[in-house]
Amino acid sequence: MTSVCSVIFDLDGTLVDSAAAIQLALNHALSLHGLPVLPLDLVRGFIGRGVPHLMDCVGRQIGMDPSSAQFISVSNAFSARYARQQHGNLLFDGVIEALQDLQESNVALGLCTNKPMDAARTVLQHTGIDAFFSVVVAGDSLPTRKPDPEMLWAARDRMGPAPCLYVGDSEVDAEAAHAAGIPFLLYTRGYRKIAAEELAPWRIFDDFGALGGLVGCFVKEMPQA
Numbered sequence: 001m002t003s004v005c006s007v008i009f010d011l012d013g014t015l016v017d018s019a020a021a022i023q024l025a026l027n028h029a030l031s032l033h034g035l036p037v038l039p040l041d042l043v044r045g046f047i048g049r050g051v052p053h054l055m056d057c058v059g060r061q062i063g064m065d066p067s068s069a070q071f072i073s074v075s076n077a078f079s080a081r082y083a084r085q086q087h088g089n090l091l092f093d094g095v096i097e098a099l100q101d102l103q104e105s106n107v108a109l110g111l112c113t114n115k116p117m118d119a120a121r122t123v124l125q126h127t128g129i130d131a132f133f134s135v136v137v138a139g140d141s142l143p144t145r146k147p148d149p150e151m152l153w154a155a156r157d158r159m160g161p162a163p164c165l166y167v168g169d170s171e172v173d174a175e176a177a178h179a180a181g182i183p184f185l186l187y188t189r190g191y192r193k194i195a196a197e198e199l200a201p202w203r204i205f206d207d208f209g210a211l212g213g214l215v216g217c218f219v220k221e222m223p224q225a
């Protein structure tokens, strides 16, 4: 059966509050190398553009040359731990119910995250939402990451011809959606740094209980393919 629409989700800061898990993996790698650990609020601000950007921020923060052997060793230790980091990943309230509701309403669900695929799969399985997504495009799936639009186009094109909506939490998501020409729905409890209206979203929401209704509005507003 053809879907009524496709909804693509961002992961970190949108479906999953993952900052604590990322901080745990990072601090594990830093401690292993005798380096100072970093606080949660700081690490949260590094999330959204994938691992290379996160590690650039860490290098700047601790004053280490990113091309030094020690820093490369820290990055490798982080990535190994991150790929299997379960603890510290918490679904935002109402996510499971909202995904179930959309699935029952014949909405195709996809995921587009700057997280590497192995870390994304660990989180999806740990939080029990893996099976909802027919398509997962991750930070190492393509040569580019969000905010480049390619990841969103790749996800959308694999989900069929129905109108497509993208749900994300950050500046990076807004920029990617606008560049891709895909309507952007902003979840406001995530990790963005600027005011919601500056991201020019189609709509905003702060409660997953409202998502089904918003997707219903989207289907009514959009011309069907």
Ligand SMILES: O=C(O)COP(=O)(O)O
Binding pocket: 010, 011, 012, 013, 046, 047, 048, 049, 050, 051, 054, 112, 113, 114, 115, 116, 139
């Ligand atoms: O890995 C990141 O930095 C962010 O991942 P996201 O695209 O799921 O928000």
Ligand SMILES: [Mg+2]
Binding pocket: 010, 011, 012, 013, 014, 048, 168, 169, 170, 173, 190, 191
């Ligand atoms: Mg995000």
